[in-house]
Amino acid sequence: MNISHLILCTSLLAAPICAGQDFTEPEAAAPVVASPLPSSMAQKISSGDFAGLQTEIREALQAAGEQTKATQKLLQDNKYRHLLDIHELLRVTGPDNMKAIFSKSPQDAAFVKAFLQxxxxxxxxxxxxxxxxxxxxxxxxxxxxxxxxxxxxxxxxxxxxxxxxxxxxxxxxxxxxxxxxxxxxxxxxxxxxxxxxxxxxxxxxxxxxxxxxxxxxxxxxxxxxxxxxxxxxxxxxxxxxxxxxxxxxxxxxxxxxxxxxxxxxxxxxxxxxxxxxxxxxxxxxxxxxxxxxxxxxxxxxxxxxxxxxxxxxxxxxxxxxxxxxxxxxxxxxxxxxxxxxxxxxxxxxxxxxxxFADNEKIDLAYQWASQARLDEILGNKDKAIQSWQEALKQTPLHPFFRTELQRLLLEKQGMQPIDWYVYAKDALSHYKGNGFAAFNILKDVQNKFLMDIPAADRIAWFRDLHETIAATPTSWAVKFQPVLDSQSAFLTTPQEKAAYLETVLSTHLKTGDGTNFGQALEWAVKTFVENGQADTFSSAFAKVAQQAGGNDASGAAPDPKKLKEAYGKAIYATEVARSIPAFQTLSKAAASFSDANTSSSTVNTPVPQGWKLVPADGMVRCSTTCQWDSPWDHINLLRPCGGSHHTDKETNPNVIVELKNGVNLAGLIITKRNGNEDRMKKMEVSTSTDGATWFPLASTDNMPKEWIVTAPEGTRAKWIKVEAKNAQPEFMHLRHILVYEK
Structure with a gap:
């Protein structure tokens, strides 16, 4: 354990817990109070006759529903709500199972009596x-x-x-x-x-x-x-x-x-x-x-x-x-x-x-859910549908409730494709910020209408869904490919597939942090480029680039400046998505924007004997980007010709090199770009074999222009992080991170 680790551990043991900002919300409203049960029901509980209790409660609830058609009014009645709670509890537990618990001991019997009251x-x-x-x-x-x-x-x-x-x-x-x-x-x-x-x-x-x-x-x-x-x-x-x-x-x-x-x-x-x-x-x-x-x-x-x-x-x-x-x-x-x-x-x-965001609403939603299940048991599926809809008014995103509603709608006769389309559009309107949940819950519903509407409307539906997904916080850990694979299965012609690709790239280029855009690029590379349809990909990307400035595609050749900007954002997005294939493909496609001569070397320091340069077949991931960054040149950081990157101002900006395969590390040559070299002084290099647990390799308080880092014998690495340790936020820009193996 190193000194910094000891200091951290000591601070953890010594520091007191303090409240700070609370992580909960107070109860919104007082819950329902108990109501006395009819003597016949109380007697059945005392005797352990839970099957009889279930039947009697069901009959009482049915009678109450027939007398009072307004279910919302019934749910405001404590007696009705109390009986509905017991009915739902017996439904989910089973009368026989409840009896088994009740019969286990006098203490268990006492609990069941107390719980049901x-x-x-x-x-x-x-x-x-x-x-x-x-x-x-x-x-x-x-x-x-x-x-x-x-x-x-x-x-x-x-x-x-x-x-x-x-x-x-x-x-x-x-x-x-x-x-x-x-x-x-x-x-x-x-x-x-x-x-x-x-x-x-x-x-x-x-x-x-x-x-x-x-x-x-x-x-x-x-x-x-x-x-x-x-x-x-x-x-x-x-x-x-x-x-x-x-x-x-x-x-x-x-x-x-x-x-x-x-x-x-x-x-x-x-x-x-x-x-x-x-x-x-x-x-x-x-x-x-x-x-x-x-x-x-x-x-x-x-x-x-x-x-x-x-x-x-x-x-x-x-x-x-x-x-x-x-x-x-x-x-x-x-x-x-x-x-x-x-x-x-x-x-x-x-x-x-x-x-679960609103305590009062979720409690009411579960009451409507209990009512919906009662309605279906009593054979009234139309009323059950209405009850599920009421539950979803309180909490529109509850996946279990929406699944139950959709099951009943699927069983209902007379639902036409246009009805499903209207339902899906309404449901989707509630899912902003939870787009992946929308895709998961509506993917079966899509099957009911997608092939019965015009191709242009299919693309429009996918656009609406992707706009919802694009507004959803995500990360590299959330897999976008299943969405793209599922949707593309509904596309029947090359023209539709090209239009879909353009829609996906355009939507996620404009919205989000780049993660979805990067994964969409990875999917496009595998689906189009690696299957002999590179022209389709290039054409769609060029159209998206042309639109990036806010103008519609005119059919003219892409504006080189817009195309360069689009490639820069795309390459950085592949880094956020941690996709080596997409990073490699986009970097090759954007190579013409780089001034680097890949056949030459700009390294002045002699390479130590026995060191072998690792090929630039992995990827570079920068902690941030900014207006002075050149993502098309990130890959050249791994080549002797040298590349460039430029982070935004950060306290600890970093660049992570992910190798295609783990290596027995010999060392590194890390060089600064010309100009403003004093921005990078206190620097650290770490290695990792899993991309998350980092082990220090080298550090310096005054990084030289060309820094040679020698790895100890036996050092294995697949990820290498070069990080600046600044007292105040500062930029970071390097020319080389050359990785050598033994």
Whole structure:
């Protein structure tokens, strides 16, 4: 562990947690209150006759609906709403399963009676996100928690905590791991730990306001329960800095005795310690262990977090407020280990945050969902459709609700292509900022109308969808290719395909941070250029370039200045998208804009003997670009002729070289561009084998014009980062980053 690492770890252990900006919103409105059940229903509950209870409640709800046609008015009635909650709970759990829990012990029976008399708690449970995926297990966990603490006077305060724990232990991606490790991960013990920490004022103040779906991201991780207590005591820092908590443990692949982390002996000498967190803090680990450590450190202080998988790497994310997650160790993007509506971050957590954004609306939406399911059970599908539509008025993006509505619409007779088109257009209007969710939920609906409308209207529909996607925050981790492949399957002629390509490139060139544009270019290279249709690609790109200045395409030859600007933006977009094939193709196509003579060398320093230049078949990724940048010359940074790049002003601007293949690194020659060379003084070079975990290779406080960096024997690298360390924001511009292997 180096000195800077020790300083960081010390600061993490010493800094107190502080509230800062809250990451939740207060409850919008008081939930429904309990109403006394009719004596016949209460008797059925007491006797464990849940099948009979379900039948009686269904008949009572049906009768109420026949007497009062205005369902909205019914949902405002506490008695009706209470019965509807019980009906939905029995539907998702099953009367037989409820009876099995009830019959397990007198204490379980007492819980079931108390739970069915508590609509507030039932609605927290039914709206926890993934219920009814495995409701019987969730109800049993709630019963176990209630048996341990239900009689305490403050239990109502912790109903959301109990419900969130029941949800994460019974449903979702962590449920199986938590069950398999029940000796160390017990839901009752986990509940007691968090209640105790809250009562001792050791959690973030916003913790107690979290809803069950949010509690999933505080209590849901498969490490042992006691690690929460250890982390709460030993890893304390300002709450927004829990993205750094992973570095409180050392990064290492072997323990003090030389046992590797891939083997069974890595943690054996410490197996009797305070749990996995303390083990990791003592001996360290690689990205997986450190990311879980960072995740759990945040959670141990009542802050939602999740680990995230990336290619060859594990990172994590910490939630700083509703809708905003910050990355730790290379997060927050990638495959979420804990999730509700899909695992692809950031689009999945953005959808989740949008669905649950308003407490009052989501509660009402779940009531309408319960009504819709009742309507369908009673055989009234038209009324069920209306109820699902009412649910979606409250939360238009809820994927489970929209899936149910679309299922009923698909079963309905008489829906014509124009009806589906109108429905799809209306649905799409709600998805600004969640375009990938729109594509996923509407891709089956498209099949009902796309081939029955004119080709021009198909392209127009795709344009509308891409404008929605372009306005959606995204990253390299969100895969755009499935959208493009799916849509292009509806194109029947070369003219349509060319028009579609032009639409896609034009839309994403104008909107977004370049990630989608870069992935669209990668797809276009594979689909057109590599399949003998380079002319189609070139023509579409030229038209897009001509339009980039705001003018319509006139059919004339592209303006060279606009074409150059478009290629510059396109090449930088391929870097953001991390696409080597697209970077290579676009760089070759834009080579005429470069003044570099690739057959000559501008390196004055002799190359050390035995060093072999790595071919420029990878890519260069600059941290930022600006008006003085020349992206078409980025690739030449890897060639002796020299290239150029120009970042914007940053405190730590950097350039990352990604090689096509990993190499045994011999060293580097890094040179400055002529002019303003004093901007680059304090510089660092790091290497990585996974693109996320960086190891220092060299540093200097006064970088020379031509800097030779020799790598220690055995250095492996696929990524190399050259970074400026400035006291104040400054530009960075280099001429060479020549990579040599042995």
């Amino acid at each position: 508590n609509p507030v708690w039932m609605e927290l449970y039914l709206g926890a996100g993934l219920i009814p995926e495995n409701s019987p297990a969730g109800i049993q966990i709630l019963s176990d928690i209630w048996k341990a603490d239900g009689k305490s006077p403050d239990f109502r305060t912790y109903q959301s905590l109990a419900t969130g724990i029941a949800s994460v232990f019974s449903t979702g991606p962590f449920a199986g791991k938590l069950k398999a490790n029940s000796a160390n991960c017990n839901p009752v013990r986990r509940y007691q730990i968090f209640k105790k920490l809250h009562q001792e004022n050791k959690l973030h103040p916003g913790f107690i306001k979290l809803r069950p779906w949010e509690i999933r991201f505080v209590t849901g991780i498969h490490w042992d329960d006691k690690s929460y207590e250890w982390l709460n005591e030993h890893i304390n820092l300002p709450w927004r800095r829990y993205t750094d908590a992973c570095w409180a443990a050392p990064y290492t692949g072997s323990n003090f005795f030389g046992d590797t982390i891939q083997g069974p002996l890595f943690y054996v000498p410490w197996r009797d310690s305070s749990g996995e967190a303390e083990n990791t803090r003592t001996i360290g680990g690689v990205c997986g262990g450190l990311s879980h450590f960072g995740t759990m450190a945040a959670q141990a202080h009542g802050i939602p977090a999740y680990p995230v998988g990336q290619p060859g790497h594990c990172a994590y994310a910490v939630r700083v407020k509703r809708g905003q997650w910050k990355g730790g160790f290379g997060g927050p993007d990638g495959g979420m280990h804990n999730h509700i509506f899909g695992s692809e971050a950031p689009t999945s957590y953005l959808l989740m945050e949008a669905v």
